[in-house]
Amino acid sequence: MKKKTFLIFVVFILVYFNFFAVNIPTAEPVYGGRIEHIRTIPLSSTETRVFITTNSANSMFYADMTDVTTTPVYSAFQVVPDLDQIANFGWIRGFAADEGSEFVFACTMGNGLVACDITGSSLYTVDPIIVEAVEVYDSHIFYIVYFGNDIYLYYGEIYDTSSPNCGQIYNTGSVLITSLGYNGEFAPDIMINPDNEALYIFEDGTPPIFYKSSVPYYDIDGTTTFSNLTVTDLAAVGKQYLAAGIAPDGRIFAGSYTGNSYSYEAYIAYSDADGDPWTNNTITQDAGRGEIQVTQNDPADYNVMFSRVFSMNKGTTWDSHGGADGSVFFDPNNDDLSYVRTDWAMGACNLTVPSVTEINDGIEAVQVSDFAMDSDSVLPKDIAWVASKSGIWYVYDYSTLTPIWTTIPIWPDGDSTPYVTATTSITADTVYVGNTSGNAFKYESSYGTLDGSNFDRIFEASVEDPTWTYSTSVSAIAMDSGSPTERTFIGTYDEEDWDETTDSQGGIFVGECIGSWNWTQITGSPLPSNGVDVNDIVVLDEETTVAYVAVDYHYDAAYGTGCSIYRLEDDGAGGWIITRDLQDIYGNGIYVTIFDLWVDQYQNIYACGIDAGWTTVVSYYKAFGTSYWDVLETSGLPISLEGKSITVNNTTGDVYMAIENDIYELLNGATSWTNPITIPEGNYIEFIYYDDLLVGTGTGLYAIEFDDSVLDPPANLEIMIDETTIYLSWDHVYGATSYTIYSDIDPYGSFSTVEDAGVISNNWNEPLSGLGNSKFYQVTANN
Structure with missing residues (x-):
C-alpha cells in the first residue's frame, strides 16, 4: 500500500455564552398573598392612596382609590418601584406613610429605615440601624431603636411636596424612653393622643406597658421624660394584651386574644382616664391577632377596629367584619370604609353592611406551593391546577398564547386556609388538593361547575391522624392510577403550634373510595412509632404498587429516627412492606431530609433536600428496577443551603434543582451544576415543574420560556x-x-466559505482531492 502523509487539521467550534437562553420570567395572573401592614394617606377629599406590605419579595404595593365617600372605585395595585423584588428588601417589618410628602418610611429587615415615594429612584436611607417601629403624624416622624436594654425614641420633621427636599427629615434628635429593656412578643406601637397631643408607646404583655411623653409630640427633645400608665385592671385579667389604639377623644383601647379559631378568648379594654380604671369587654366573636385602629375625624362619633372585629359606637359593642385577622386601617376620608386583610389577600370593608370587597388585582405576592398539569402523552399539556396561599387556581389552554385562568381563587368546600399540595389525573379532569388545616379535597369534571361547593372533602387530619394538632397540614398527595378504587396516598406534616408541649410528627395515610372514603394510617417498623413529617409522595408501578415517601430527618431515641425516603410496597394482602429506601450501592443507609421527589418518563426517581446537620445540599437518583441510589454531582452547588425542588427535562435528561431563589442545571452527562436561572432577589422557590419551566415562589407563579433562537454549539x-x-x-x-x-485556510480567519448549509444529520464528508496543504472547519447548529 502506498504510504501517504497528511497534515493535522485543526477544528474550531463556535462557543456561545450559555448552554441555553431564557427569557425574563413572566408572572402568571395568580394574585394575592399575605398582607403584613396597611396604611393610607388622603390625596384629596375623595381620593385615598393605600399602601400595603406583603410577606414576599415584592415588599410594598400601592393603589389610588377614588370616589371613596360615595361609590368607591378600587384601582389595581402596583409595586412601589423602589421597594420591588429587585430591590431585595424582602419582608418589611413595619412602615408609616406621610400625607405632606407622599413618602413612605419602612423598617427593613437588614437595611435600616428607608424612605421613598412612588415615582422611582427616590429611595434613601433615613437611618442604617435596625428600627423596631415607625410612626408619622402631622409630618413629624418618630421611630424606636434598641441599644441593649436602652430603648430610644428618634424624632424629626419631614419636608413636604412644596420643598425641593421633599421627603427628607430635619430637626432630628433622640431621647431615652427606658433602660428596662423590651419584653414584648410583638413590635412596639407608637401612637399620638389627639386629645392631649402626647406621644404614647405600647409594649404588649401580661399586663401591657404604656409609656407617655411629658410634653406634646411637637415639643419632644432630648430632655423629654416618659411615665407609665397604670394597668392594674388589665393585670387582673391575666391575659396578654397585644394591640392598642387611641381615639380622637383620648380614649385608649387595648386588645387581647389567645388561642386560635378552634378555641379562643378575646377581650377589648378601654380607659378614659389615661390608665386605671379600665373597662374590659369580652368579645364573643373570633377577633384574631391584629391591630387596633380608630377613626380620627370626630371625637364624638368614631369607629374602632381590632383585627377581625369592629365597633361603630366607640367600642361599646362589637361585630365581625368578614375579613381576616391582622392589619387593618381606616380610609381617612370615610369613617365607614376600612381596608382589611382577607384569606385571598386584601379587601375593602363597608362597615355599614358589613361586607368585604376583594381588591387584589396586581398583588403579585401570593406564595405558590404546588402545581399539577395533565400528562397525557398525546394531548398537549393544556390544563393545570395551582395550590397557593390564596386558594386553588385553574388554567386551561395553557399551551396556547392566550391561556385562560380563573379570575378568583377557588376555596374547596369553603375552606380558605392556604393550600400547599395538588395532584391530578393524566387528563387533569380530576384533582386532589390539600391545605394547612389538614384537609384534602377532590374535584372531577363530572361533579359540575368548577367552584368550591363542588369539591368533596375526602380527608380530615383532625379525624384520621392520632397526633393531629392545629398546625397539621396535608403536605403531599399521590394517586395510584392503576387502582380501581381510587387508592390515594396522603402525607401530613406537623408544624409546632402555640399550645404544643411535645414535638409531634405527621403521618402517612392510604385511602380507598368504595362508595365512601376509608383511610388507614401506615405504621410499623422502620417508621418511628410517633410518625414522620412528610414532604412528598410518588407512586410507581413496579409489578405491584410502590409508594416512595420523602420525609424530614428527625432523631428521637424514644420513638425511632425518621429520615430520608421510605418505600411502601403493597403486599397483596391489605398491608404494606415498609423499608428505608435511600441507600447506596453497598447497602449503607443515607440519613438526610428529602424535600422533593420527581419521576421521569422512564420511572427513574430524583430526590433533593439537605443533610441531617442542615449544612449541605443533597440530591440523588434511582434508576428504575435498581435497589440503590446514586449521589448526583455536587460540583457547582452552594453549601449551607437546601435543595427545595427537583425536576427533569424528559427530552434531554437535564436535571434542574431549586436552591433558594436560584435554579441550578445539571446537563445530561455533565460533571458539574451550573446556575443559569436566578429568580428575582428576595424570592424563595417553593417548587419547579418542567414544561418548559414553571417556578412557584413566595411572590407568585413564574413561567420561564426558553429561547430556542440560541442553540448549544455542536460538541x-x-x-x-x-x-x-x-x-x-x-x-x-x-x-x-x-x-x-x-471552512477557512486560516485558523483565525473569518470562516466565510460555506461548504454545506443544509446538513440534516450530525456528520458530513468531502473528498481529499484538491484540499491543498491545510484546511480548517467550523460547524454551527441551526433551527
Missing part, C-alpha cells in the same frame, strides 16, 4: 481521514433542524 466534533475522504461528526444538538459547515 465532540471529531475528524477521520482515509485515503480519499475527510469525515466530520459531532453530537446532535437538541432543537437543531440542520447544521452548516464553514
Whole structure:
C-alpha cells in the first residue's frame, strides 16, 4: 500500500455564552398573598392612596382609590418601584406613610429605615440601624431603636411636596424612653393622643406597658421624660394584651386574644382616664391577632377596629367584619370604609353592611406551593391546577398564547386556609388538593361547575391522624392510577403550634373510595412509632404498587429516627412492606431530609433536600428496577443551603434543582451544576415543574420560556481521514433542524466559505482531492 502523509487539521467550534437562553420570567395572573401592614394617606377629599406590605419579595404595593365617600372605585395595585423584588428588601417589618410628602418610611429587615415615594429612584436611607417601629403624624416622624436594654425614641420633621427636599427629615434628635429593656412578643406601637397631643408607646404583655411623653409630640427633645400608665385592671385579667389604639377623644383601647379559631378568648379594654380604671369587654366573636385602629375625624362619633372585629359606637359593642385577622386601617376620608386583610389577600370593608370587597388585582405576592398539569402523552399539556396561599387556581389552554385562568381563587368546600399540595389525573379532569388545616379535597369534571361547593372533602387530619394538632397540614398527595378504587396516598406534616408541649410528627395515610372514603394510617417498623413529617409522595408501578415517601430527618431515641425516603410496597394482602429506601450501592443507609421527589418518563426517581446537620445540599437518583441510589454531582452547588425542588427535562435528561431563589442545571452527562436561572432577589422557590419551566415562589407563579433562537454549539466534533475522504461528526444538538459547515485556510480567519448549509444529520464528508496543504472547519447548529 502506498504510504501517504497528511497534515493535522485543526477544528474550531463556535462557543456561545450559555448552554441555553431564557427569557425574563413572566408572572402568571395568580394574585394575592399575605398582607403584613396597611396604611393610607388622603390625596384629596375623595381620593385615598393605600399602601400595603406583603410577606414576599415584592415588599410594598400601592393603589389610588377614588370616589371613596360615595361609590368607591378600587384601582389595581402596583409595586412601589423602589421597594420591588429587585430591590431585595424582602419582608418589611413595619412602615408609616406621610400625607405632606407622599413618602413612605419602612423598617427593613437588614437595611435600616428607608424612605421613598412612588415615582422611582427616590429611595434613601433615613437611618442604617435596625428600627423596631415607625410612626408619622402631622409630618413629624418618630421611630424606636434598641441599644441593649436602652430603648430610644428618634424624632424629626419631614419636608413636604412644596420643598425641593421633599421627603427628607430635619430637626432630628433622640431621647431615652427606658433602660428596662423590651419584653414584648410583638413590635412596639407608637401612637399620638389627639386629645392631649402626647406621644404614647405600647409594649404588649401580661399586663401591657404604656409609656407617655411629658410634653406634646411637637415639643419632644432630648430632655423629654416618659411615665407609665397604670394597668392594674388589665393585670387582673391575666391575659396578654397585644394591640392598642387611641381615639380622637383620648380614649385608649387595648386588645387581647389567645388561642386560635378552634378555641379562643378575646377581650377589648378601654380607659378614659389615661390608665386605671379600665373597662374590659369580652368579645364573643373570633377577633384574631391584629391591630387596633380608630377613626380620627370626630371625637364624638368614631369607629374602632381590632383585627377581625369592629365597633361603630366607640367600642361599646362589637361585630365581625368578614375579613381576616391582622392589619387593618381606616380610609381617612370615610369613617365607614376600612381596608382589611382577607384569606385571598386584601379587601375593602363597608362597615355599614358589613361586607368585604376583594381588591387584589396586581398583588403579585401570593406564595405558590404546588402545581399539577395533565400528562397525557398525546394531548398537549393544556390544563393545570395551582395550590397557593390564596386558594386553588385553574388554567386551561395553557399551551396556547392566550391561556385562560380563573379570575378568583377557588376555596374547596369553603375552606380558605392556604393550600400547599395538588395532584391530578393524566387528563387533569380530576384533582386532589390539600391545605394547612389538614384537609384534602377532590374535584372531577363530572361533579359540575368548577367552584368550591363542588369539591368533596375526602380527608380530615383532625379525624384520621392520632397526633393531629392545629398546625397539621396535608403536605403531599399521590394517586395510584392503576387502582380501581381510587387508592390515594396522603402525607401530613406537623408544624409546632402555640399550645404544643411535645414535638409531634405527621403521618402517612392510604385511602380507598368504595362508595365512601376509608383511610388507614401506615405504621410499623422502620417508621418511628410517633410518625414522620412528610414532604412528598410518588407512586410507581413496579409489578405491584410502590409508594416512595420523602420525609424530614428527625432523631428521637424514644420513638425511632425518621429520615430520608421510605418505600411502601403493597403486599397483596391489605398491608404494606415498609423499608428505608435511600441507600447506596453497598447497602449503607443515607440519613438526610428529602424535600422533593420527581419521576421521569422512564420511572427513574430524583430526590433533593439537605443533610441531617442542615449544612449541605443533597440530591440523588434511582434508576428504575435498581435497589440503590446514586449521589448526583455536587460540583457547582452552594453549601449551607437546601435543595427545595427537583425536576427533569424528559427530552434531554437535564436535571434542574431549586436552591433558594436560584435554579441550578445539571446537563445530561455533565460533571458539574451550573446556575443559569436566578429568580428575582428576595424570592424563595417553593417548587419547579418542567414544561418548559414553571417556578412557584413566595411572590407568585413564574413561567420561564426558553429561547430556542440560541442553540448549544455542536460538541465532540471529531475528524477521520482515509485515503480519499475527510469525515466530520459531532453530537446532535437538541432543537437543531440542520447544521452548516464553514471552512477557512486560516485558523483565525473569518470562516466565510460555506461548504454545506443544509446538513440534516450530525456528520458530513468531502473528498481529499484538491484540499491543498491545510484546511480548517467550523460547524454551527441551526433551527
